[in-house]
Amino acid sequence: MGGRDTNIVLLDENGIRCDGRKVNETRKVTIKAGVLKNANGSAYIEFGDNKILVGVYGPRDVHPKHMSDTDTGILRCRYHMVPFSVEERKNPAPSRREIEISKVIKEALEPAVMLKEFPRTAVDVYMEVLQADGGSRCAALTGASVALADAGIPMRDLVAGCAAGKAADAIILDVNNEEDQAGQADLPIGYMPNLKKITLLQLDGVLTLEEYKQCIEIGIDGCNQVYEIQKKALQDKFFPSGE
C-alpha cells in the first residue's frame, strides 16, 4: 500500500531492523524431521516466531473416489491456522486466505514431487500453524517439503521458502510480522535450489522493476540458506551419528 503509517522504527540509522537483524539476514530457522508417530512423514519447523507442524499421509487411497487419477497420484495440501495461533482468536473454519495459501503451496510443491509413480493415489500434506508470525506460508512450505522427504516420497528437489520485501525504503530478506504490516512490500518465494526454479511467488505492495529484481535475487539467497537447514534436518533424522 506504498507505506502504511506506523510508529515502529523498522530500520534504524545503523541499518538494524526492529528485531535486531541486518537487512540481508533471515530469522533463526530450526527444523526437526520425523516428529509424529502416525504420519508417514512429518516435520516441525520454527521460523522466527512461526511454529508449524506438518504431517504427510500417503500415497494412499483417494477419498472421494472421483478425485483419483488413473494417470498420476494427486497432491492435496491444507494450510491451517489453529485458533490460538494469532493475537485475536481465529475462527477454526478455513478462511479464504487459508484456502488460497493451501492452493499456492500445493502448486509450489507439485513440481518437486514425482507423483506419476503412484497413480490412483493421494498424498496429503497437512500444515498446522500453531503460532503465526510474518512469513508463515514460506515456513509451512519449507516444513512441508521436509515432511514429504521424510515420508520417503520420491522428489526431484526440496522446495525452500523465504520472503523478500521492502520496508523503510530498504530491500529486506525474510519479512517479519511488523514489517509485513507496516512495510511497503512483501514477496514470498518458494525455490528449488538444484533445479533453480521458483515455484511459489506472490507480491503485495509497490516495487519498481529494479527493486523487484533485487527482491528476487536476495530472496533466492535466503531460500538457499533455508535449504541448508532442510538438508541438515534430514541428515539428523536418517544419519544421526553424522556419517
Next chain:
Amino acid sequence: MSDGLIIDQLKKTQILELLQDGKRVDGRQFDEPRQLTIDIGVIPKAEGSARVRLGDTEVVAGVKIQPERPFPDTGDKGMLICTAEILPIAHPTAETGPPQPDVVELARVTDRGIRESGMLDMKQLVLEKDKSVIGIFCDNAVTDHDGNLFDACSYASTAAINSCKIPKYEMQDEKPVKIEGEFTEPPITTLPVSVTMAKIGDFILVDPTIEEWSIMDARITITSNSDGNVVALQKGGSDGFTQEELIKCAELSIKVGSKIREIIKQSKLRGN
C-alpha cells in the same frame, strides 16, 4: 480429469508444435493480448460499472457505494472490497454453491491488484473518523469464460472504479445521510492493470485462451500501476519459473499493461 486426458495431450502436442514455429492457435503474437473492449456505465443503478470483453471472455463489474462502520484498526480510511464469481451461465464446468479454491483465488487476486496499488486514496473516504467511512464494493460477475479471468476481472474492476461516482453523505446526529443528486469523483491515484502470462514448455504467452490455459505448465499474473511499478503478483500452476523468466514477465507486464491502461482511460472518456 482423466476423460479429457488424451485430448489434452494431443492438444498440447499440437499447440507446442505451433509455438515452435512461432505461432499461437489463434494467430496472435506471444506478447499480444486478445482484443479488449470496455463499456462503462452499463448498469445505471450501480454507482460504477463496466462490461469487459477480452476475446470471448466476458465480465461485468459493478460498484456499489454505501457508508460503513470502519474496522477498529482502520478508522481513518475508507473501505474497499473486490470480489469475483463465475456465474453458472459462463461455462459448463462452472458450479453453483460454495466457491472452489480457484474461484477464491480469482477473487483474492482481483482484490489484491486494486488494493495494493493504492488505486484510491482511502484517507479521502472518511465521513467521521472511527465512526463512519465510505465503503466501495466492486463485484465482478464472469458471464462467459474463455480463459484468463484474472485480467478480465482486473480490467473490469479498474474501469468500473475509475468511472464511478461517489454519492455525497453528510453526518447528521452521528449518522451518515445521503444528499440526493450530489456526487463526487473517486480519489483515483493510479490505474492498476494486471497481465497474465502462461508458460507452455519454454514459451511465455500473454493472455492465454481457455485452450492454452488448460494445457499450460504454469502461469503468472503481474499487476503494474501508472508509474510502471509492480504492485501485485501471483504465480500459479504446477511448474516453476527461472529468475530470468520472472524478470522477462515483469517487463512484459509493464509494457502490455501500459497499452491496456490507455484503453481503460479511453473507456471513461467515451462513457462521459
